[in-house]
Amino acid sequence: MADGNGDGESAHVGDREPTSPEVPSAASRAQSAALWGLVGGFAFLVVAQGYRLVEGSLPVGYGGLFALAGTIAVASGGITYATEHRLHAKRRT
Template identity: 60%
Template sequence: MTEGGEERGGDAPGVPATRRNRLRSAALWGAIGGFAFLVAAQGYLLVGGSFPFGYARLFGLAAVVAVAAAALAYVTEHRIARRGAKRRT
């Protein structure tokens, strides 16, 4: 914080995000979704479960989950941010 109580380097609340920032955020959420799926699958295998397909399909399925998570994050991010801004005022 600066002396006047304002933060440096961040966007002011209520300022819409740029398309580039929304795409970056969605890509990161997609990566998180894909890796979380792989972690859950590994945990399932560690406790004794098995899949009826190999690792190649597992990674393909993780890619599908990542794309779905990224798309969902991109579509809903502005709605969630707008709802949070309404509640703060």
């Protein structure tokens, strides 16, 4: 069965043309951003703990490390929330 464009290829009933990607909902983006924020904060704490094990000390105490980890978590979550929909629209996720 010809598909009507004259090139002689057959059309399949189950074939679909590529569609544009669905934009994730705000709740989905917020959840993803929160999880990436946690990953960023915990990754910082892991690196800081490894440095403490190898080198011995840091110029800040544990309270300062947790404050920095919280700042990094908020920043990475915010950056993720702001850019995820753009990457998804370009099909890079």
